[in-house]
Amino acid sequence: MHAELPKRYAKGGRPQGDPADLRTATIGVRVSAAEYALLRERAASMQMKPAQWLRTAALSRRLPPPPVATINREQYAELARLAANLNQLTRLANEGQHVNIAPALLAETQRLRLLLLGVKDNVDDR
Missing domain, CATH: 1.10.1220 (Arc Repressor Mutant)
Known part of the structure; x- marks a missing residue:
């Protein structure tokens, strides 16, 4: 029979790392x-x-923010117009003047808010 070979006490070389940390995917970038x-x-x-x-x-x-959807840009412009009107009314109220807010202005503000949230049926059930 063959004589037993002496056992090695430790393997040589670099110790193995965590298999989950192994980099296997490649991304090609041309420059x-x-x-x-x-x-x-x-x-x-x-x-x-x-x-x-x-x-x-x-x-x-940090990555740049994703592009804003066209519908949001259009609604944002409308919302900016309404916000300017509300700011004027708030300034007048803070100066002590009587202010009447048209229900249509509040309804339009609510409609735009829901659109920007992605709610389609004008019902905010959050």
Whole structure:
């Protein structure tokens, strides 16, 4: 029979990490030569590789807000007009003058508020 080989007490090499942390997905980004030079320069200043610098920069920054839907922009303009009217009425009331608020103004304000919330049946059941 074969003589038993001596057992190794510890495996060599880098210890395995958590499999959940393993990076397997790749994102391809095309950049111009000037952009690539700038990325390499910025990464080198942080003693990183360009891919590592891009990942860190992308994941640590706040994204710009998503574009506002057209319907919301149109309704926002209407709401701004109504808000200006309400501000004028509030100023007059604060100066002690008698103010009458037309029910149509309040109804229109409520309608726009519900539209911006995405409520279609004019019923706010929140």
